[in-house]
Amino acid sequence: MAPLNPYTYIQCPCSDSASLGRPSDATSPTSADGDEEDNAFDPRAPRANFSLYPLEYLLYCEDCHQIRCPRCITEEIATYFCPSCLFEVPSSNLKSEGNRCTRSCFQCPICIGPLSVTSIEAPPSDPSLLVPDRAGTPHTTYSLICSYCSWSSTEIGIQFDKPNSIHAQLAKIRNGGASRLTAKERKERRKELSHRGGEAALAASSEAAAGQDMDLETQFANLKLFYNSQLADPNAGDNGFSSLGDLGFSSPSSLSRIMNLYTGGKLHDPRAKSKLGAMREAITADEGLLETDLDESSLITQLHQSDFLDTASSTQICSQPPNLGETYIYGAARFNSSLRPVPYLLRTKRSKRCPVCRHIISKPEAKVQTTRFRIRLVAGSYIPSITIRRLNLPGPNGPAAPAILGDLLEPLKPVHFVLTFKNPIFESLKVTLGAPAKTPGRFPSKVTVLCPQFDIDANTDVWDEALKENDRESSGRSRRRAGTESQFQVEVGKIWERGRNWVSIIVEVVPASLKLEPGRDVLKQDEDVLEIPMFVRIEWEAEGGGDDAASGTGRDKDQKEKKELAYWCVLGLGRIKQG
């Protein structure tokens, strides 16, 4: 079994719905004896998993004086950027261009490796000729190449004329190299034709559309155009004032459409209904009708000729970006040979707010290249950290064996753990601990906190302290280090060790015996881990007026305001030996 390193998890108070949003108050226990045992936090409860976090994961709201975990903060997106080129994408572009990089950053559709643009030089026909007979250098094209799996965009018949703005070029190229018109271009072309006017031009355009394979974008555009004209047409027949203009805001059809938008389409204008009835469906490709191609024989033969590795996996298909140039919705990429390069998905930098007071708790630097934060209120700089060390006291018969972390705990044999609380703030802390006398669960271990109440000195300047050290050396503190551990007795109510901004105390634990009734039950996963819930309550004096806890040395004591914070944490001490 893997050795277990001692750990401390802190329960975010947000999981307790009663205390959400305000500092917990009257419920906090003040002593370690039984009265809080009935509502003690059970670290093994199924819900506990969702509220326990290491200290490093937690943030802190200075205004609410409360811990904030990833579940109880609101996030706001500060910047969108491409993880490949680190280009910041304005959020206005997202709506129009989607959440992928629109420059030249692509991932390999086969192996997700980054693709690089490489030039394909056509071999010069006659290298001895210094002056090529054709104008300029031989035509250079570019392809995207994966340096890991050697995939190349030439495999799907795609080459580019320019080494930059690959995204725009790719949108115009079908697999196989045939070019296609983007929606904008098609619109322009249509406009051009209608300007020229005449039936002949329109006929020509419809012919062109039929000649070109209908892709998703074309079909949608055709359908939209068709329905728009249909919505306008019956109106013209019914009403006399249609000549006033169908596109104006005052036209009844526009009005009814707008009304439908607001009413969610439920309350239909009876007139609109009758109009809808008069509409017909698309009947030609030009109007957006697409016949289903039921003949899949070519696909089947292709499948026959290929093996399993030639077909695209579901992850590969899922990672494919929506391709508006796809011929039709049936027969989406099934073979590796039809997968297209995947433009990088954009990432975000987010700032975090307290959901209660709306203050910003964490705000990254807006520039993509910097990893610094402008504001970052981590819990570690507000609440004491707890570290656990096992203490091996000498037994009556001989010196102690060195304590090894991860050692199994002997059942029913008292063990001592040194808990070191380190104060990160510039005020001295008053700490009160509470732990149930028996751990919850099927195998209750006995827990005694030998010193449940103590003060920790402020986190003052290290150098100030170093200068003061000499005076202290003679008094209380030095006595700890003077002798070896064996000379020390574990005393109830006494601090074990004290330093500049830290205090160590002893917790005595009698691990439960993991004896199971034979044949009745089995040990559940991690049931042998000795975890003790502990209620921590800290009190300190902050400067009044809600100001941050600054170095309050020269300030008037009267202005100080008493603050307190209380939370549950779980100390994982080790595994209990079985059998």
Added chain:
Amino acid sequence: MSSKRHSILPAVSAGPKPPVHFSSSITIAESALLTGTNLITISSESVIHPRAKLDSLAGRITIGRRCVVHERTMIGAIGTSGKVTEQAVTLGDYATVEVAASIEAGNTIIGEGTTVGVGSKVGAGAVIGKHCTLTPHTEVPAGEVIPDFTVIYSNGMRRIDKRGVADLKNKGQARQIDVLRRMIPTNPAKFA
């Protein structure tokens, strides 16, 4: 440095000195390790990096033209079978064996222009085709036959390289060798 290393590892340096057949244009670092009892042939313009190990105990080792054998590679490792064959390992022209790759002995063939990636393992008797790429940490089982232009990537997935850049790669290899010859002091006499 290298002499020190030999004294620390007497078991390695005490191996039999194999008969060698070197082209005059090869580059072989002094600290390369050549052991075994069978002939080791290295053809023209190939480069053997320092601390590459070639072991001909299980048969002859033949390295083609313009090959690059990187550091800490093990060519001719006696595999689990321990069989001795006439030809242990053959590297085709323009083959590259990258750092810490190992190629087991036993009629193993690496084709022309093939790259055996960092830390890869090629089992005994495997035949790897021309212009293949074994990406780092690929393992080719013993006796496997890999067709030409295969790319083995991501835990054994395979595909065919259709870029058609074999000639370009060979040209690149030649250019790289030009640089390496200037960087690596050669001492073929040590092995003669």
